[in-house]
Amino acid sequence: MAVLGLMSGTSADGVDAVLARFRGCPSRPQWRIEASFCLPYPPQLRHQLIAVGQGEPCSSATWLNLAEAVTEHHAAAARACDPSGLGELVGCHGQTLWHRPPQGERRGASWQALQGPLLAQLLQRPVVFDFRAADLALGGQGAPLVPPADEALLGRVKGWRALLNLGGIANLTLLPPATGPDREQAVRGWDCGPANSLLDLAVAHFSQGQESFDRGGDWAGQGHPDEALIATWLQEPYFQRSPPKSTGRELFGAPDLARRLEQLAQGGTLEAADALASLTAFTAAAVAQDLSRGPRPVELLVAGGGCRNQTLMAELRRRCRGMAVRPLAELGIQDSLREALVFALLAWWHHCRHPGNAPSVTGATAPCRLGLRVEPAGGANRP
Numbered sequence: 001m002a003v004l005g006l007m008s009g010t011s012a013d014g015v016d017a018v019l020a021r022f023r024g025c026p027s028r029p030q031w032r033i034e035a036s037f038c039l040p041y042p043p044q045l046r047h048q049l050i051a052v053g054q055g056e057p058c059s060s061a062t063w064l065n066l067a068e069a070v071t072e073h074h075a076a077a078a079r080a081c082d083p084s085g086l087g088e089l090v091g092c093h094g095q096t097l098w099h100r101p102p103q104g105e106r107r108g109a110s111w112q113a114l115q116g117p118l119l120a121q122l123l124q125r126p127v128v129f130d131f132r133a134a135d136l137a138l139g140g141q142g143a144p145l146v147p148p149a150d151e152a153l154l155g156r157v158k159g160w161r162a163l164l165n166l167g168g169i170a171n172l173t174l175l176p177p178a179t180g181p182d183r184e185q186a187v188r189g190w191d192c193g194p195a196n197s198l199l200d201l202a203v204a205h206f207s208q209g210q211e212s213f214d215r216g217g218d219w220a221g222q223g224h225p226d227e228a229l230i231a232t233w234l235q236e237p238y239f240q241r242s243p244p245k246s247t248g249r250e251l252f253g254a255p256d257l258a259r260r261l262e263q264l265a266q267g268g269t270l271e272a273a274d275a276l277a278s279l280t281a282f283t284a285a286a287v288a289q290d291l292s293r294g295p296r297p298v299e300l301l302v303a304g305g306g307c308r309n310q311t312l313m314a315e316l317r318r319r320c321r322g323m324a325v326r327p328l329a330e331l332g333i334q335d336s337l338r339e340a341l342v343f344a345l346l347a348w349w350h351h352c353r354h355p356g357n358a359p360s361v362t363g364a365t366a367p368c369r370l371g372l373r374v375e376p377a378g379g380a381n382r383p
Contacts, residue, residue, distance in 0.1 A: 001351065002034065004087035004125075005344025006074050008095045010168025010248055011196050011305060012049040013212075014040035015074050017081035018340040026354040027152055029345070036337050037081035045069055046212075049113075053097050054253035070095045071115040075122040090127045091347025091371070092119060093339070099248040101141050102363070110142045120376045128347040128371040135357040140364030143246035147173040147189030148358040149342040154331065156183075159298035162291060163328065164316075165338065166306025169248060170195035170283055172290060174297065182295065186360035190243035193286040194252035195306045198279050201257045206272035214276055217311030223273030225281035229263060233282055234289055244363035277311070284315035291320060303328040307335040346370055 005018045019035040041049065048066060052058055058066075074092055094114030102108035116129040132142035150163050156178035163173040170192040176185040199220075200213050214220055233239070238247060264275050283306070291297065300323050306312050307327050317325045329335055349356045349370070356370035 001089065001348060002087045003344040003348050004078055004082050004090045005340040005342070005347065006078060006090065006092040007340040007343050008041075008070075008074070008093065009304075009339060010053075010096060011200065012041065012046050012053065012095065012168070013305070014038055014046075015077035016336050016340040017077040018337050018344055019082045019087055020341055020344045022345065022348045026349055026352045028155065029152060029348075031153065031341075031345070033333075033337065033341065034086070035081050036334070036340070037077060038336055039073065039077035039080060041073060045073070049095055049097070050249070053249040054255070055098075055250070067113045067115055068118070070113045071118050072122070074114065075119055078123055085125070087125060089347050089351055090119070090123060090125050091131075091343040091345075091350075092116070092127055092129045093131060093343050094129060096248060098250060099143065099246065100250070101143075101246050102136075102139060107139065108136045108142055110136060116372065116374045117377065120374045124376050126373055126375050128350045128373050130372045131343070131346055131356070131370045133372075134368045134370050135362050135364045138364040138366055138368060140357060140359065140362030141244050141246040142362065144171045144173075144189050144191060144361065145346065145357060145370065146171070146339060146342050147175075147187045147361045148356065149345045150189075151175050151187050152345065153333075153341065154301075157298065160295045162297035162300045162323070164287060164300055164302045164304075166195040166283070166302060166304035166309070166312065167339075168195060168197040168200075169193070169252070170287055170306070171246075172287065174294065187358050188243065188294070189358070189361040190290070191246045192290050193239060193247065193283070194256075194279075195283050195304070195312075197249055197252050198257050198260070199276065199283070199309075201254055202261070202276055202279055205257070205261075206275070213305075214280075214309065214311075217280060217309035217313075219273055220276035220280040220309075221311040223271060223275070223277030225278040226264060226274070227281075230278060230282050230285050233260070234285060239286055239289065244361060246362075280309070280312050281315050284312060284319050287316065288319035291323075297323050299324040299326065301326060301328040301331065303333065303335045303338040305336065
């Protein structure tokens with residue numbers, strides 16, 4: 001079955017689209033990528049999404065216009081990726097605006113901006129969306145949803161295998177080995193903490209809005225990280241919490257950056273390169289700390305926009321000694337396509353009535369089928 005996957009992550013830099021084919025056993029399908037396309041958000045739309053994702057108040061009319069603009073942009077990305085309309089089904093994550101993990105007796109909730117029925121009508125194809133709601137209803141975090149798909153798409157090796165996505169947030173998947181005493185272990189996964197969310201905001205701050213990210217990590221590479229302060233940051237509650245755990249800009253956004261920059265500035269003038277070097281090293285240190293607490297992976301496969309930040313990759317290699325750190329692209333999945341491919345798979349799993357979540361990852365009380373399916377209006381849907 002040909003399925004179109006659409007994804008826009010916490011970085012809110014645009015929509016990644018993948019056209020993929022799946023067949024065979026849902027838990028270990030045969031798959032291939034037929035086409036892909038990345039469509040950046042216009043600067044003003046990205047600015048709005050980042051602002052509201054950090055709690056900036058806006059009117060009801062603005063919320064409505066924003067959801068419509070996001071939907072239309074996803075439709076444009078889908079058409080560019082699949083101009084012939086080969087995809088029989090669309091899986092779309094939408095744009096996360098706010099994520100609230102469960103806490104105590106309070107259930108979790110997550111808000112992804114998308115008008116699913118409009119997207120189905122614009123593309124004249126059925127759309128599966130709202131993937132997090134069912135897991136949240138079962139007491140789960142609703143995130144991350146990628147780990148069980150990682151296992152299905154990539155499989156296991158002789159030792160533990162880790163996959164790291166460096167988007168706005170850094171999240172990990174841990175796949176048990178194919179053989180040995182740990183082969184009966186369940187897949188694991190969680191959000192480690194910030195990746196590009198703080199870095200991008202810091203670059204915009206220091207460049208007075210002229211730059212939106214540290215291209216190649218060149219700016220951070222000119223500075224020196226404050227290792228003592230990084231060690232202090234790693235003692236904060238989120239980084240000491242055991243999985244399941246998930247987070248977003250709600251915790252690691254502009255107010256958090258302002259606090260960390262103030263701490264970096266104490267005792268002297270704050271140099272931009274040193275601040276970026278510290279934030280970059282902090283991301284790698286949080287990942288390394290998490291990996292040190294569990295089974296030691298033999299390899300760490302890295303995807304997401306942060307994979308192109310050579311300073312960040314060097315920090316990961318320095319702090320994750322004893323494991324091979326390499327790009328996921330070496331296994332045939334480009335760094336920007338992993339999550340779009342995952343949501344194509346999750347839509348296919350919905351079609352197959354196959355569970356999409358992993359209670360071992362999210363903490364949900366049971367596995368469940370993820371997403372809601374909507375058809376184009378007026379009976380123009382495909383079978």
